[in-house]
Amino acid sequence: MCLVWGLTWLPVKVGATHVPPVFLAAARFTVAGLLMLLWAGRDLPKVPRGAWPRLIGTALLLNTGNYTLLFWGTAQAPSGLAAIVNFATIPIYTLLASRVFEGERIDGRKLAAIALGTVGLGFLFATRALGGLSAAQGNPLEALGLAAVAAGTLLYCVGAVLARPIAGAMPTLTLAGWQTLIGGLGLTAVSLAIEPVGYDDLAKLVQWPVLPAVAFLVIGGSLMGFTIYMRLLRDWGAFRAGLYAFVSPAIAVAVGVMALDEPFGWSEATGALLMFGAAAIALRKPSAKPAMA
Numbered sequence: 001m002c003l004v005w006g007l008t009w010l011p012v013k014v015g016a017t018h019v020p021p022v023f024l025a026a027a028r029f030t031v032a033g034l035l036m037l038l039w040a041g042r043d044l045p046k047v048p049r050g051a052w053p054r055l056i057g058t059a060l061l062l063n064t065g066n067y068t069l070l071f072w073g074t075a076q077a078p079s080g081l082a083a084i085v086n087f088a089t090i091p092i093y094t095l096l097a098s099r100v101f102e103g104e105r106i107d108g109r110k111l112a113a114i115a116l117g118t119v120g121l122g123f124l125f126a127t128r129a130l131g132g133l134s135a136a137q138g139n140p141l142e143a144l145g146l147a148a149v150a151a152g153t154l155l156y157c158v159g160a161v162l163a164r165p166i167a168g169a170m171p172t173l174t175l176a177g178w179q180t181l182i183g184g185l186g187l188t189a190v191s192l193a194i195e196p197v198g199y200d201d202l203a204k205l206v207q208w209p210v211l212p213a214v215a216f217l218v219i220g221g222s223l224m225g226f227t228i229y230m231r232l233l234r235d236w237g238a239f240r241a242g243l244y245a246f247v248s249p250a251i252a253v254a255v256g257v258m259a260l261d262e263p264f265g266w267s268e269a270t271g272a273l274l275m276f277g278a279a280a281i282a283l284r285k286p287s288a289k290p291a292m293a
Helices: 002-007 009-016 021-043 049-076 079-102 108-129 133-137 142-167 172-194 199-204 210-236 244-260 266-283
Strands: none
Touching: 002 009, 002 210, 002 244, 009 021, 009 049, 009 079, 009 210, 009 244, 021 049, 021 172, 021 210, 049 079, 049 142, 049 172, 079 108, 079 142, 079 244, 079 266, 108 142, 108 266, 142 172, 172 210, 244 266
16 A cells, blocks of 8 residues: 555656646546546435535535646645645644544644644645755746645545544445545536647557546556555554555655656655654654553
8 A cells, every 4th residue: 555655646647748737637536536436336316415514515625626736736836745745744733633633632742743743744845835845957947835734635634524423324435436536526616717728639548648547546546555555554553554644655755756857855754754753743643541440
């Protein structure tokens, strides 16, 4: 799972250089959603009537809003840094969303995670804000791209927290399939509204190198990665399953540096270490209190 999710950033970057990025995301999630619902089979209609408004709303947050920003941001910024911003902020943003929407208490350990993650983000943005590696790459939108990934991840975490009340009301694959398809249709609407999509872009979806990129994102990122993660969540629990956040970004950085010659300097390395540390604190299981004698 770590390998697959670490490698998904490369096809996003490659595909987005040939077709508009939100259009690429729309193709991925529409196809993946249809396949998930086919996979769900007889469980496909098992959505309680009262769950539909929350299901649609969370689909638009988790997939439409999140991946509009994430795919656009990855097209502008180094894929490895985008992966770090995405994976390492998920535990932190989840803490904040849980506090706002569920009233979950944020203790000193969680505050330390939030503070450390904020400092780490500052280091990741520092070079680009000062015109260093960004100027060398010739893309002044790198910092804005990373900010878009961070904003998209926040939408994802809010959607995930809001989806918890309906998660037990239907089969997991049914929920994921409908959220993915609805999100894909939302992405299609956004793409048509803001991107110059034409027949040439549709043709490129079945041509090299966009076709293998979309195929890997659908089969590897959505179907394989999701299935493995849900099994780990069932067998290991959320804490151990969430440890992918430390491995997948390292794979994404290595692939970006080797395959795409993406820059990675001391400021980025420092920021990554701080954010991984923040994620470790956020994911850490609270120690059990000793029993009273």
